[in-house]
Amino acid sequence: GLSSKLTDITTRLRGKSRLTDQDIKDMMREIRLALLEADVNYQVVKEFVADVTEKSRGEAVMKSLTPGQMVVKIVNEKLVEILGESESKLNVSPTGFTIIMLYGLQGVGKTTTAAKLALMLKKQGKKPLLTSVDVHRPAAAKQLAVLAEQIDVPHYIRPEEKSAVKIAKEAVERGKYLLCDTLIVDTAGRMTIDQEMMDELIEIGDAVNPTERLLIVDAMIGQEAVNVAIAFNEAIAIDGFIMTKLDGDARGGAALSIRKMTGIPIKMIATGERVEDFEAFHPDRLASRILG
Amino acid sequence: AANLGIFDEDTLDDLEMILISADCGLSASTHLTSVVREDMLKTGDYRKEHVLGILAGEMRAMLSDGRIDLQDGLNVILMIGVNGTGKTTTSGKLAYRYKNQGKKVMLAAADTFRAAAIDQLKVWGERAGVPVLAHAPGADPAAVTFDALQASKARGVDVLILDTAGRLHNKKNLMEELAKINRIIGREAPTANVYSLLVLDATTGQNAVKQAEAFAEVADINGIVLAKLDGNAKGGVALAVTEATDAPVVLAGLGEGIEDLEDFNADLFVRSLLP
Numbered sequence A: 001g002l003s004s005k006l007t008d009i010t011t012r013l014r015g016k017s018r019l020t021d022q023d024i025k026d027m028m029r030e031i032r033l034a035l036l037e038a039d040v041n042y043q044v045v046k047e048f049v050a051d052v053t054e055k056s057r058g059e060a061v062m063k064s065l066t067p068g069q070m071v072v073k074i075v076n077e078k079l080v081e082i083l084g085e086s087e088s089k090l091n092v093s094p095t096g097f098t099i100i101m102l103y104g105l106q107g108v109g110k111t112t113t114a115a116k117l118a119l120m121l122k123k124q125g126k127k128p129l130l131t132s133v134d135v136h137r138p139a140a141a142k143q144l145a146v147l148a149e150q151i152d153v154p155h156y157i158r159p160e161e162k163s164a165v166k167i168a169k170e171a172v173e174r175g176k177y178l179l180c181d182t183l184i185v186d187t188a189g190r191m192t193i194d195q196e197m198m199d200e201l202i203e204i205g206d207a208v209n210p211t212e213r214l215l216i217v218d219a220m221i222g223q224e225a226v227n228v229a230i231a232f233n234e235a236i237a238i239d240g241f242i243m244t245k246l247d248g249d250a251r252g253g254a255a256l257s258i259r260k261m262t263g264i265p266i267k268m269i270a271t272g273e274r275v276e277d278f279e280a281f282h283p284d285r286l287a288s289r290i291l292g
Numbered sequence B: 001a002a003n004l005g006i007f008d009e010d011t012l013d014d015l016e017m018i019l020i021s022a023d024c025g026l027s028a029s030t031h032l033t034s035v036v037r038e039d040m041l042k043t044g045d046y047r048k049e050h051v052l053g054i055l056a057g058e059m060r061a062m063l064s065d066g067r068i069d070l071q072d073g074l075n076v077i078l079m080i081g082v083n084g085t086g087k088t089t090t091s092g093k094l095a096y097r098y099k100n101q102g103k104k105v106m107l108a109a110a111d112t113f114r115a116a117a118i119d120q121l122k123v124w125g126e127r128a129g130v131p132v133l134a135h136a137p138g139a140d141p142a143a144v145t146f147d148a149l150q151a152s153k154a155r156g157v158d159v160l161i162l163d164t165a166g167r168l169h170n171k172k173n174l175m176e177e178l179a180k181i182n183r184i185i186g187r188e189a190p191t192a193n194v195y196s197l198l199v200l201d202a203t204t205g206q207n208a209v210k211q212a213e214a215f216a217e218v219a220d221i222n223g224i225v226l227a228k229l230d231g232n233a234k235g236g237v238a239l240a241v242t243e244a245t246d247a248p249v250v251l252a253g254l255g256e257g258i259e260d261l262e263d264f265n266a267d268l269f270v271r272s273l274l275p
C-alpha cells in the first residue's frame, strides 16, 4: 500500500542526512496517486498534498532519522484529523419525538439503512417507527415493511398513496399515537439535478421538520460525491452522513471529500446487507482504508 | 488559454483535472493528456477544435461499444452486478423493449434474498406485459434458474432475462453462487445464446474496474450497462472498464421509467467527457 511505497522511497535515503525537495516530490506523487485511486475529490487531493508537503518540509521531518515514516505519520494524522474531528451522535429532539430522515442518490442503501437505524435504536431502548415515503420505486413500501417485520419494529406504509408529504405527516401522527419516540423516514432515491424530486424533498422536510437529516452515501461513489453532498446540503441542510457498502473493497475516498468540503460529519457506517451490519465509524480505520 | 481557442500548458492541466473529475481515473487521464501534448508538439496545431478532436479520437479508441445481438432460439440475458446498480430496473426496461419488438419474453426472479426483490421485479413484469417466473423468497437462486430455463425451452421463449441479486465482488460465496448459476445455464441450455450483462452505476468511481474484473472471472461479461447516466456523473470509468475487460458498453440507463433505456452512443458519451 501507500505506507510501503513511501518507506521504499525513503529507504534509499539511508546515509543521506536529510530529505531533498525531489524526495518530497516523489512521495507526494505517491500520495496523490493513492488518494485519486481511492476516489478522493481532485480538489481535496490538491489541498491535502499541499498541506502535507508543507508539513514535510518542517523541522520534525527534517530532523528525523526516519523521514519516510514521519511523512507516513503526517499523512495518516492529517486524514484522521479531517475525518474524525466531529460529533457523530444522532440528534435527539427536545420534544421527546425525534424524526430522522434519510436521503441520497438511487440505490445507495437508504431503505436497508433505515432498518439498521431502527434496530440500533430499539437495542438502545428507544421506540422507533419506520415509514417509507418512497412513492416512486416499485415495491419500496413492501421492502421497508418486510425489513421492519424482520426486526419487529412497527412500520407505517401507504403503498397506493402518491403524495410523499401526506405519508410523512400521517406517519408522524401514527408515531405519536403508538407512543413511539423516534420516526425514521425512508425517502426515494433521487438525482440532485432532478429539480422536481429535490422540491419533493424540501416539501417533505418542511412538512415534518426532521431532527436529524442523514445523507446516505455509497462507498463506491466517484468524483461527484462532493457535488452531490453540496446539492443535498443546500436543499435540506444535512446533519450527517452514513457511508454504506464498506464491506466491499471500494476505498471510500468520498468520505474524506465530503467531510473536507462540507464539514458534514460521518455518523455511522454500514458494512453488509444484514440489519446487524451497522457500526460507529472509526476515523483511523477509514483513514488507512482510503490510503490503501 | 482555451477561451482564445488555443491550448497551452495551463489548459492541459485543466484537461487532466476535467478528465479525473469525470472519473476517467488518473492513469487514463494522464495517458489522454500526454497523447494530446505529443500531438501538439508534433503538429504545432494548438487550436481548440484540433486538440479536442485528437482527445475525442483517443477516448473513442479506448472505449469499446456494441449492441446486444439476439439470435434465433433462446437468448438468455443474465443481469449481474454489485448491489443497487440498477439490475432489476434494467431487466424491466429490457423486457419491455424486446416485448415491443415482438419477441416472446420471460423474466426470472433469481434474487431470492433481498427484501421485496421478487415483488419489485413482478411490478416490472406487469408494466412490460411479460410473465415473471419466481419462487418464494429465500428459495435457491439455482432452482429458480433451472426452472426458468425449463419453462423458457418449453414455451419457446425468445428472450429470458434472469435478474440476479446484487453481490459485492469480494464476497467469495456470492461470486461462487453466480458461477453456479452460470454453470446451470450452460448445462440446461447448451445451445442458447447466453449474454451476460454487467450493470454498472455511472456514479461509481475507480472501484468499477475491480467490479468488472471480478465479475468477468465468474461470468464472462458480454456487455456492460451504464445505468443512471441521467445524473451528473459522467461515467468516465467506462474507459478503464472496457480497456480492462474488452467488454463493450451496450446500453445506457437514462432514468427510472420503463422507456429510459437507450443503445449506448459512444460518440455522445465521449463528447460529454470533453471540456
Ligand SMILES: Nc1nc2c(ncn2[C@@H]2O[C@H](COP(=O)(O)OP(=O)(O)OP(=O)(O)O)[C@@H](O)[C@H]2O)c(=O)[nH]1
Pocket: A104, A105, A106, A107, A108, A109, A110, A111, A112, A113, A134, A137, A140, A187, A188, A189, A190, A244, A245, A246, A247, A248, A270, A271, A272, A273, A277, B083, B084, B114, B166, B168
Ligand atoms: N453489501 C452491502 N450491501 C448493502 C449495504 N447497504 C445496502 N446494501 C444493498 O444495496 C442494495 C440497495 O439497497 P437499498 O436499501 O434498496 O437502497 P436504496 O437507497 O433504498 O435504493 P433506492 O430506494 O432505490 O434509492 C440492496 O441490495 C441492499 O441489500 C451494505 O452496507 N453492504
Ligand SMILES: Nc1nc2c(ncn2[C@@H]2O[C@H](COP(=O)(O)OP(=O)(O)OP(=O)(O)O)[C@@H](O)[C@H]2O)c(=O)[nH]1
Pocket: A106, A107, A137, A189, A191, B081, B082, B083, B084, B085, B086, B087, B088, B089, B090, B111, B114, B117, B164, B165, B166, B167, B199, B227, B228, B229, B230, B231, B252, B253, B254, B255, B256, B260
Ligand atoms: N435515475 C436513474 N435511476 C435508476 C436507473 N436505473 C436504476 N435506477 C434506480 O436505482 C435504484 C436501484 O435500482 P434497482 O433496479 O433496484 O437496482 P439493483 O441492481 O437491482 O439492486 P439490488 O438488486 O438491490 O442489487 C432504483 O431506485 C432505480 O429506480 C437509471 O438509469 N437512472
Ligand SMILES: [Mg+2]
Pocket: A110, A111, A112, A134, A137, A140, A186, A187, A188, A189
Ligand atoms: Mg429505498
Ligand SMILES: [Mg+2]
Pocket: B087, B088, B089, B111, B117, B163, B164, B165, B166
Ligand atoms: Mg435487484
